[in-house]
Amino acid sequence: MRSGQLARLAGVCTDTLRHYERLGLLPAPIRSPANYRNYPPPAVGRVQLIQRAIKVGFSLTELKAILKERDAGGQPCRQVRRLLTTKIRDMELQIRDLVSMHAELARISRDWDRRLSRTAKGEPAKLLENLPVLAPVIGRRKPLRNRGA
Numbered sequence: 001m002r003s004g005q006l007a008r009l010a011g012v013c014t015d016t017l018r019h020y021e022r023l024g025l026l027p028a029p030i031r032s033p034a035n036y037r038n039y040p041p042p043a044v045g046r047v048q049l050i051q052r053a054i055k056v057g058f059s060l061t062e063l064k065a066i067l068k069e070r071d072a073g074g075q076p077c078r079q080v081r082r083l084l085t086t087k088i089r090d091m092e093l094q095i096r097d098l099v100s101m102h103a104e105l106a107r108i109s110r111d112w113d114r115r116l117s118r119t120a121k122g123e124p125a126k127l128l129e130n131l132p133v134l135a136p137v138i139g140r141r142k143p144l145r146n147r148g149a
Helices: 003-010 014-023 042-055 060-071 077-118
Strands: none
Touching: 003 014, 003 042, 014 042, 042 060, 060 077
């Protein structure tokens, strides 16, 4: 099948297919005499697998290593399971960070409400100037999708 048909069936655009091919996630298809890409039917499942894995947090780098091993006859199942465990742990840390940041922002909001209640109408409350120096909570870890293998 040609790129457009594969893209429609897999729910992606043709640029995504070319990107996956360049990265080695999708094997290079056979070319027609007119130099069109002709993908075999299993390519639909491969692209869908990649898309599902991305949605749960696997990076393209991780998938490249996993699929390379799989294509070579290996069984990367335990590696995949370890990666998922790491993603769960990272997500738990991110959740804790977000809960901490939420609590700090709520405290700042209450402080600002007090400042505003004591500030005369027309006078600046200088809220931003009175922001506390916070330890970086959000952004200190790489997002899950950008982690390498």
